[in-house]
Amino acid sequence: MKPYRKLFFLLFLGAFLLFFTTTPLIAQNRKFTVVIDPGHGGKDPGAVGSSSKEKDIVLSVGQKVGKLIERNHPDVDVLYTRNNDSFVELNKRAEIANKAHADLFLSIHCNALDRKRTSPQGVETFVLGLHRSKDNLDVAKAENAVIMYEDDYSVKYEGFNPNEPESYIIFEFMANEFLAQSVYLASIVQNKLVSNSKRVNRNVRQAGFLVLREVAMPSILIELGYISNKQEEVYLKSASGQTSLSNSIYNGFKEYKREHDKKSYVFTNGKTSPSQTNVSHSSTAVSAGKEYRIQFLTSSRKYDKGASVFKGLSPVSYYTDGQTYKYTYASTTSPEEIKTSLREVHKKFRDAFIIEFVNGERVK
Secondary structure, three states: OOHHHHHHHHHHHHOOOOOOOOOOOOOOOOOOEEEEOOEEOOOEEEEEEOEEEEOOOOHHHHHHHHHHHHOOOOOOEEOOOOOOOOOOOHHHHHHHHOOOOEEEEEEEEEEEOOOOOOOOEOOOHHHHHHOOOOHHHHHHHHHHHHHHHHHHHHEEEEOOOOHHHHHHHHHHHHHOOOOHHHHHHHHHHHHHHHHHHOOOEEEEEEEHHHHHHHHHHEEEEEEEOOOHHHHHOOOOOOOHHHHHHHHHHHHHHHHHHHHHHHHHHOOOOOOOOOOOHHHHHHHHHOOEEEEEEEEEEOOOOOOOOHHHHHOOOOOOOEEEOOEEEEEEEEOOOHHHHHHHHHHEEEEEEEEEEEEEEEEEEEEE
């Protein structure tokens, strides 16, 4: 693999969990749409454990996630690629999301190993890309094998054979414009599954999944655990386990949506539109201990002052969110000043956005 390609991926997964592509700081009129994709279904059972099937577990968890979103986010439309035990072709799943112009695509699965091998356990969350290990390739092969239940799959997927490693070279040359958002979402969800549901951490990974390849939006594929591990299978099929997993995925979605909304709106607490912000608002901000900053970089690493990753921005400060460092530039009580600074920062970090602090605490 060419060195620059490896560096590009490491920048995203390591130090550069950049947020969203630049959008205007105005309220969006259309509703935010999330598509939940429970894997397999119908004639395709997915992975099979000693007493359960992947298709049943992921449908239950997917429906629970959807209900949590609907209950707590009236501004969000929830769509499902399947809401019952039916078989849906991979390209149809992507078509549902693309036709809806969805903002997020969450594909939910369970993992498994051949019964002859000792099964590991734990959760992993995938984004689209070329596999970096045999384990990642094996997971992609298992999930992509669903196309073999479809008629004329070789023609439909342009000769792609899920069992041939050579077929996966197509992912090497894909320019995924949604990779930054997908990696950010995957990192949040993975963290929630590990910290909230107390699952073994198998990390955020990259692999070539056909269902992710076809969707035109930020997307992730979640492997809830190994159905081939007896202990984990008991957890996966239990009501308490499925409730915990769905809560963790929902909490990841909630954090992503919160950041999305913070970027999409000027922080006026809904009292004024961007064009109505004026000096009097700035005076109110001072008295309330309110300040605005520009968040331009998110990383799992703590960087020293003047680090090259800041691209010359100085002075830089940071705050922490769990085990994540979030780096900011500028500090002012004036909405107009911070918007002027944002235009400058966008020249170096196009995903930078404005955040609000009150008495030194981030307002979320």
